Amino acid sequence: MPNKQFEHCKVCRLSHNRGKAHKYSSSHKQRLDSHLSKSLLKIRDLSFFLSSPTVLRPSDRPLNSFWCSFCGTTITELDSTFACSNTLRHLASASHLDAVEKFWHENGAEAEKRHLYGITSEELAKWEDACKALSAASTSMELSHGAVNNIPSACSSSVATCFDTLSVACCMNSHTSDPLPLYKDGNSCYNTIDKRNAVKYGPNISDTVFAPKFNGATSMMCSSNLEQHSGRTCIRLPSGPGDGNVHSGAPPPWLQTSESKTDSAAHALPNCGATLSRSKERQLKKSRNPKRVGAAWADKRRAEMGREAAGHSLQRGLQVDKDWLPNFGGVWQSGSRRETRKEFEAERSLSLETSKPDKIKVIQPYVSKRQRLMESVNMEGSR
Amino acid sequence: MSYLLPNLSSKEEVDKLICDTLDKVLVLRFGRASDTVCMLLDDILAKSAREVSKFASIAVADVDAEAIQVYVKYFDITVIPATIFFFNAQHMKMDSGSPDHTKWIGAFHTKQDFIDVLETIFRGAMKGKMIVSSPIPPERVPKFQLLYKGI
Secondary structure, three states, X not given: OOOOOOEEEOOOOEEEOOHHHHHHOHHHHHHHHHHHHHHHHHHHHHHHHHHOXXXXXXXXXXXXXXXXXXXXXXEEOOOOOEOOHHHHHHHHOHHHHHHHHHHHHHHOOOHHHHHHHOOOHHHHHHHHHHHHHHHHHHHHHHHHHOOHHHHHHHHHHOHHHHHHHHHHHHXXXXXXXXXXXXXXXXXXXXXXXXXXXXXXXXXXXHHHHHHHHHHHHHHHHHHOOHHHHXXXXXXXXXXXXXXXXXXXXXXXXXXXXXXOOOOHHHHOOOOOHHHOOHHHHHHHHHHOOOOOOOHHHHHHHHHHHHHHHHHHHHHHHHHOOHHHOOOOOOOOOOOOHHHHHHHHHHHHHHHHHHHOOOOOOOOOXXXXXXXXXXXXXXXXXXX | OHHHOOEEOXXXXXHHHHHHOOOXXXXXXXXXXXXXHHHHHHHHHHHHHOOOOOOEEEEEEEOOOHHHHHHHHHOOOOEEOEEEEEEOOEEXXXXXXXXXXXXXXOOOOOHHHHHHXXXXXXXXXXXXXXEEEOOOOHHHOOOOEEEEEOO
């Protein structure tokens, strides 16, 4: 046994005197992997709030806390107005990043994954901007609609006005060729109108049904707590030629997407499925039912999204000059890059020489040797 | 409370969200932020958004937005709030004893009712069912009647 000082390993929770050799042991690596994956899961949960800030209710504040295993501190949210704001600020702080770096140095984790355990200052600045916008929106909403907590009383007091709009809007409903359902509150004091009656009375039935009965219904609505929910507002359907609706089995609009997709649409909601690692994805794929609703669509779309992401990175690469790295056209085996270049150039010059077209030979008519000799003899004789 | 949830104001945003929400239930609330019943529903949606975030995404769409009218017309939304459920770009239907199975009209009575509905839809969708039965007792389902025009 080596005679070294005893140290305490936080990951393995044991004291050892093996020095640096401990962090290379398989048991330490296994524990480190599980420790880091747990922390990563926690931080990924927080990334939801980083992309979409949420107001934290005062009642939920004591329930929210985060244990930072790198710094060994608990971060509470007792004084924060937005969900996980203290935690996000902690993850972006220099002290946390230093602690992560120290942890990495002590425990020998993969250096490429270190950036996943912190938040950059740009991300935090973006989140703070979003929080400011959200708080501005909430104050304007509260000014225009009163206190948010007082919704039930506001609802009961405005039931009468809601019903006025309901009756008016229903009467305004236009006649179209599609089967258009109208909605009517189904309280017992109402006359029961079924489909046959609607057919019998024709399209003007809404005028006769809705208008006179609402005065009697309003008091009933306010009487019980359940019926507070019934003050629904009717709206007018957009006019114009329609391609059918959900009742007539028309093709859904989301599948008729035009090719030009706006960039803003891409940031509508953070997509959690796209950020999963491959191993996690494989595990999930095994656990999912292959006969679930839209399974084929999901697989196809996931592959498309993967390709889109890859294409995005490819496009980024294309923006860089193609000659940023000289291509020596071969697989590097050994030696320096200079040697590889020389080898490649020698090979290329050889291949260029061999591929050069031969000198064009002039094709001459065949003259036999005897004939040629005869001709020369004759010429000498004539001289 | 709609400011607590992602707001969709264009068709592209809605398309993208429906197509890119994979293996999760997507809840789309069509309504107005100023409407009282919408405010009740939004409160319930916002409160449960985090709790159901592992198997559901929630977003709201304003029925007054010009670009959303395609969806308003397709889903035949004549009463607000109307809540529509999707799973893997498929429209999920629910039989709650009301005449319209394509959408939920009105607010939910409690937060737990909404979570129960979501769980039922998710379980049904994972078993390949396009329509599920509502877990909510009939007395807590908002009542309305359907009148067909032009038939």
